Amino acid sequence: xxxxxxxxxxxxxxxxxxxxxxxxxxxxxxxxxxxxxxxxxxxxxxxxxxxxxxxxxxxxxxxxxxxxxxxxxxxxxxxxxxxxxxxxxxxxxxxxxxxxxxxxxxxxxxxxxxxxxxxxxxxxxxxxxxxxxxxxxxxxxxxxxxxxxxxxxxxxxxxxxxxxxxxxxxxxxxxxxxxxxxxxxxxxxxxxxxxxxxxxxxxxxxxxxxxxxxxxxxxxxxxxxxxxxxxxxxxxxxxxxxxxxxxxxxxxxxxxxxxxxxxxxxxxxxxxxxxxxxxxxxxxxxxxxxxxxxxxxxxxxxxxxxxxxxxxxxxxxxxxxxxxxxxxxxxxxxxxxxxxxxxxxxxxxxxxxxxxxxxxxxxxx
Amino acid sequence: xxxxxxxxxxxxxxxxxxxxxxxxxxxxxxxxxxxxxxxxxxxxxxxxxxxxxxxxxxxxxxxxxxxxxxxxxxxxxxxxxxxxxxxxxxxxxxxxxxxxxxxxxxxxxxxxxxxxxxxxxxxxxxxxxxxxxxxxxxxxxxxxxxxxxxxxxxxxxxxxxxxxxxxxxxxxxxxxxxxxxxxxxxxxxxxxxxxxxxxxxxxxxxxxxxxxxxxxxxxxxxxxxxxxxxxxxxxxxxxxxxxxxxxxxxxxxxxxxxxxxxxxxxxxxxxxxxxxxxxxxxxxxxxxxxxxxxxxxxxxxxxxxxxxxxxxxxxxxxxxxxxxxxxxxxxxxxxxxxxxxxxxxxxxxxxxxxxxxxxxxxxxxxxxxxxxxxxxxxxxxxxxxxxxxxxxxxxxxxxxxxxxxxxxxxxxxxxxxx
Numbered sequence: 022x023x024x025x026x027x028x029x030x031x032x033x034x035x036x037x038x039x040x041x042x043x044x045x046x047x048x049x050x051x052x053x054x055x056x057x058x059x060x061x062x063x064x065x066x067x068x069x070x071x072x073x074x075x076x077x078x079x080x081x082x083x084x085x086x087x088x089x090x091x092x093x094x095x096x097x098x099x100x101x102x103x104x105x106x107x108x109x110x111x112x113x114x115x116x117x118x119x120x121x122x123x124x125x126x127x128x129x130x131x132x133x134x135x136x137x138x139x140x141x142x143x144x145x146x147x148x149x150x151x152x153x154x155x156x157x158x159x160x161x162x163x164x165x166x167x168x169x170x171x172x173x174x175x176x177x178x179x180x181x182x183x184x185x186x187x188x189x190x191x192x193x194x195x196x197x198x199x200x201x202x203x204x205x206x207x208x209x210x211x212x213x214x215x216x217x218x219x220x221x222x223x224x225x226x227x228x229x230x231x232x233x234x235x236x237x238x239x240x241x242x243x244x245x246x247x248x249x250x251x252x253x254x255x256x257x258x259x260x261x262x263x264x265x266x267x268x269x270x271x272x273x274x275x276x277x278x279x280x281x282x283x284x285x286x287x288x289x290x291x292x293x294x295x296x297x298x299x300x301x302x303x304x305x306x307x308x309x310x311x312x313x314x315x316x317x318x319x320x321x322x323x324x325x326x327x328x329x330x331x332x333x334x335x336x337x338x339x340x341x342x343x344x345x346x347x348x349x350x351x352x353x354x355x356x357x358x359x360x361x362x363x364x365x366x367x368x369x370x371x372x373x374x375x376x377x378x379x380x381x382x383x384x385x386x
Numbered sequence: 387x388x389x390x391x392x393x394x395x396x397x398x399x400x401x402x403x404x405x406x407x408x409x410x411x412x413x414x415x416x417x418x419x420x421x422x423x424x425x426x427x428x429x430x431x432x433x434x435x436x437x438x439x440x441x442x443x444x445x446x447x448x449x450x451x452x453x454x455x456x457x458x459x460x461x462x463x464x465x466x467x468x469x470x471x472x473x474x475x476x477x478x479x480x481x482x483x484x485x486x487x488x489x490x491x492x493x494x495x496x497x498x499x500x501x502x503x504x505x506x507x508x509x510x511x512x513x514x515x516x517x518x519x520x521x522x523x524x525x526x527x528x529x530x531x532x533x534x535x536x537x538x539x540x541x542x543x544x545x546x547x548x549x550x551x552x553x554x555x556x557x558x559x560x561x562x563x564x565x566x567x568x569x570x571x572x573x574x575x576x577x578x579x580x581x582x583x584x585x586x587x588x589x590x591x592x593x594x595x596x597x598x599x600x601x602x603x604x605x606x607x608x609x610x611x612x613x614x615x616x617x618x619x620x621x622x623x624x625x626x627x628x629x630x631x632x633x634x635x636x637x638x639x640x641x642x643x644x645x646x647x648x649x650x651x652x653x654x655x656x657x658x659x660x661x662x663x664x665x666x667x668x669x670x671x672x673x674x675x676x677x678x679x680x681x682x683x684x685x686x687x688x689x690x691x692x693x694x695x696x697x698x699x700x701x702x703x704x705x706x707x708x709x710x711x712x713x714x715x716x717x718x719x720x721x722x723x724x725x726x727x728x729x730x731x732x733x734x735x736x737x738x739x740x741x742x743x744x745x746x747x748x749x750x751x752x753x754x755x756x757x758x759x760x761x762x763x764x765x766x767x768x769x770x771x772x773x774x775x776x777x778x779x780x781x782x783x784x785x786x787x788x789x790x791x792x793x794x795x796x797x798x799x800x801x802x803x804x
């Protein structure tokens with residue numbers, strides 16, 4: 022059967038996350054971006070919503086089952102508040118969720134109860150590389166088997182909270198296939214840049230370069246153990262999360278510019294009463310809904326183990342990148358000159374909106 | 387409730403059956419009927435009519451739900467089924483889908499605005515032995531999207547209790563087959579929108595059922611069109627047409643409300659996603675065709691690569707797939723809402739906006755990618771390009787639907803956002 026309504030539990034989650042996103046994340050977003058810092062208390066409050074806990078089974082310290090659909094709903098709400106804040110709150114998932122999806126039993130036992138049961142702690146992952154042709158399925162960072170170990174070499178970029186990370190998953194090319202490796206803090210040969218990444222947007226989120234110079238990890242640290250794991254599944258979960266975040270961000274831009282258009286007067290009427298503005302808003306709403314549904318379907322297919330889930334996750338993500346740019350650009354345009362001023366959030370939405378094509382790997386459901 | 391995307395089993399079964407029909411009864415003659423405008427495809431019409439009758443109905447319209455005692459309660463899927471049927475038939479040939487016998491928009495208007503008696507009286511005929519048509523007459527030379535500008539008048543003759551209708555209607559889909567009686571067709575009807583009180587504006591708008599053969603009605607012209615050529619688009623003149631009192635759909639008294647007009651608009655809420663579905667069928671035909679031709683020519687689409695590594699053609703194909711799938715999901719949501727009796731004016735119009743956009747974009751892009759093969763009448767791509775364009779025009783242009791969407795999201799009335 023088709024059905025387009027979140028269930029009761031999901032609705033409760035949407036309401037709770039939505040409230041936090043609007044009252045806490047959004048309220049802090051401007052200063053966080055300007056000061057390049059998200060208050061620790063804010064992150065803790067978001068962590069207490071229990072998104073990761075709710076998608077981790079009891080046997081590993083959580084209280085639920087992972088669902089990409091539920092994850093997508095939560096990420097959309099979270100990103101509606103502020104993208105940087107949302108990514109910060111969910112950073113530990115970058116480490117925990119791949120373990121849930123592809124980790125060995127030992128890896129699950131070793132890491133999940135601590136992460137899920139504790140306060141927010143900087144566990145992270147390193148996927149992105151600083152290259153014009155960055156492609157998660159053809160990484161330049163390499164892993165080579167060496168007896169009972171793997172040796173990692175390369176350079177990673179945009180790694181959130183890398184400076185203080187307790188441990189991170191580093192994705193590297195192993196014989197032509199992308200695989201994740203658990204790299205603990207203080208591993209020999211691992212170095213994190215002192216300088217944070219300086220980006221067009223997302224400045225509140227502390228991100229770093231990470232260098233791997235003959236980093237040696239035991240073979241059991243390969244995600245999934247000796248036989249490894251299905252990277253497509255992880256990549257698809259990342260794509261769905263990115264698409265959902267794009268939907269949330271775009272919705273934020275639409276809602277803000279819509280409210281503004283209903284206030285701002287021109288020639289004796291509100292600008293929203295002019296078709297030139299009203300049609301832009303109608304098209305924004307239509308494109309957001311289109312990608313939201315595509316994202317939901319991809320997530321549902323992933324949950325239901327459908328054969329074409331990964332293909333659709335790719336389509337949803339690709340469509341979301343364009344949609345986010347189109348919508349956030351118009352959000353600024355609706356406000357005109359005021360949209361360009363940093364007092365209004367639409368210019369930040371737009372700067373964040375261009376990030377999605379390269380920000381794959383900063384969120385996962 | 388939850389979020390689910392599993393197509394209902396009866397829908398999947400129906401799609402399989404209709405795909406065979408589309409391939410064998412439609413695609414095979416698609417070109418022939420396009421080249422011979424206004425020829426009637428009786429083979430297809432009679433086949434469809436027989437098939438639909440054998441399944442218990444004479445029309446594609448959702449059957450009235452009969453409450454079954456003891457039966458397990460299943461969620462209603464009437465509109466979802468209909469959308470899937472229309473999509474598949476339009477994948478076969480959208481012009482021919484438009485000449486599928488049954489009620490069409492005429493029956494939809496009776497369904498939406500008629501009393502139980504009227505429904506029983508006017509809709510039963512579609513299950514008769516001969517294929518039967520019905521049409522909706524709304525548009526006039528001076529009233530397209532602005533339906534409140536309709537000049538056709540209906541005046542009550544107090545002595546005979548008949549309505550006397552005068553006016554000129556254009557762009558009536560299936561207007562000829564609904565009004566003109568052919569040897570092979572049954573007695574159809576047209577639903578004519580007219581004002582019973584011009585001073586009341588939209589509040590005075592009413593729909594009247596006019597039986598085929600009624601004196602004073604004349605089919606004056608069949609349009610020559612860019613596409614959907616097998617579907618007749620008629621001009622109909624009405625001169626002192628006398629219609630029984632009880633053929634008025636809805637209330638005969640004019641209150642200072644726009645209820646009558648809203649009846650028409652409610653019809654559109656139900657039919658817009660269906661028109662969207664039809665366009666999507668055409669777009670899917672075009673996209674499948676171009677993918678097949680690219681494959682034949684050794685062009686691989688490398689899914690999964692970042693944007694910057696894709697060729698232009700790969701990007702186009704991937705973009706088209708995103709557009710097509712997301713537009714279809716919007717249709718599904720709108721009809722799912724209709725089935726579940728949720729107000730869907732917003733979703734309905736959004737699905738039409740999106741479908742109008744993507745069907746035109748996809749079919750245009752396909753002709754471009756195919757080059758000379760796309761422009762040639764040897765293949766159907768150029769026909770789909772011509773057929774697709776109407777999706778963004780009829781049942782509310784893309785612009786009118788944007789207006790509806792904008793009013794909905796802004797919470798504006800028609801007066802606040804003109």
